[in-house]
Amino acid sequence: MIAHFSLDLSYPWWWNFLPIVLSCGILVVANRWGGAPDSPRVAREPIEVAPPVTGRWSAQNSPADRTPSHGTHAYGQTYAIDVVAEPEPGTRPGFHWLWPLARRNSAFPAFGAPLLAVADGTVVRATDRQRDHLSRTSLLALLYLMILEASVRDLSGVKRIVGNHVVLDLGNGTYALYAHLQRGSLTVREGDRVTAGQPLARCGNSGNxxxxxxxxxxxxxxxxxxxxxxxxxxxxxxxxxNREVFEAPATTSQPAQGLS
Structure with a gap:
């Protein structure tokens, strides 16, 4: 018997792909929560480090508002924060419901901004080969990211989630992760020693x-x-x-404070 596929036009076109999406969602949930750490092992005092950027920025998904800040303890992001460049009010494109569907990265002032070492340390991970994709700042693009793209990235492993990234060993069991770096922008390699304020890479739009x-x-x-x-x-x-605008001064070389 020859298998036969036909599109049932009595339903929306996307209905045919619903089983695939649901299957991916179930696998993502099992992958992210089934074996992921539930919470930090022990309560720790905040580690003081220098800011990783300079200039005028604003915060999103901040642990000052809730923890876990990104809705999950997975991937070590209980206290993670996202920051976007806001050099002047209105210079960063906002969210649009329908149009434009996506924007080029050059439209965003954060793209290409230098990212700095927050303390003296050693580079233990460094990769910048993934592409920078267009923005997901319209309703359709955001749904695409949430329903399909994020699921595929999650199933592909953490490297596809964080995109291009750097991890610094700050000593005494503390590591700093910088995610979503610009492709080809790394200025350090694994094994390099860095000092606080040293440029590591540039801000990008890779990964999730x-x-x-x-x-x-x-x-x-x-x-x-x-x-x-x-x-x-x-x-x-x-x-x-969240949404708080802050001004980050230039960083001077010094180790992280509060490591024990």
Whole structure:
């Protein structure tokens, strides 16, 4: 018997793909929550580090508003934060319901902004080969990201979620992750020693990202798949709340404070 496929026009076209999407969703849930750490192993005081950016930025998904800040403890992101560049009010494109569906990364002031070492440390992971995709700042693009793209990335492993990234060993069991870096922008390699304020890469839009931004977090291991989150505070700033605009000064070389 020859298999036969036909499109049932009595239903919306996307109905035919619903079983695939649901199957992916179930696998994602099992992958993300089934074996993921539930919470940090022990309560820790926030580690004080320098801010990873300079200039005027605003915060999103901040641990100052809730933890876990991104809705899950998976990938060591209990206390993670996202920041977007806001050099002047209105210079960053906002969300649109229908049009434009997507924007080029050059439209966002964060794209290409230098990212700096938050403390003296050693580079233990560094990769920047993934492409920077268009923004996901319309309703249709966001649904595509949430329903399909994020599921496929999750099933492909943490590297596809964080995109291009750098992990610094700050010493005493503390690691700093910088995610969604610009393709080809790394200025360091694995094994390099860095000092606070040293440029590491540039802000991009790789991995599971809606627009060019930096995802930053501290964790207790170099692998986000098994690490648990550690709270942080940025020297001179603290932990900005959601939509709070902050000004980050230039960083001077010094180790992280609060490591024990």
């Amino acid at each position: 990202s809606t627009e060019p931004h930096l995802h930053f977090q501290l964790m207790d291991g170099p692998d986000p798949d098994t690490a648990r989150g550690i709270p942080f505070t940025w020297r001179g700033i603290g932990v900005p709340r």
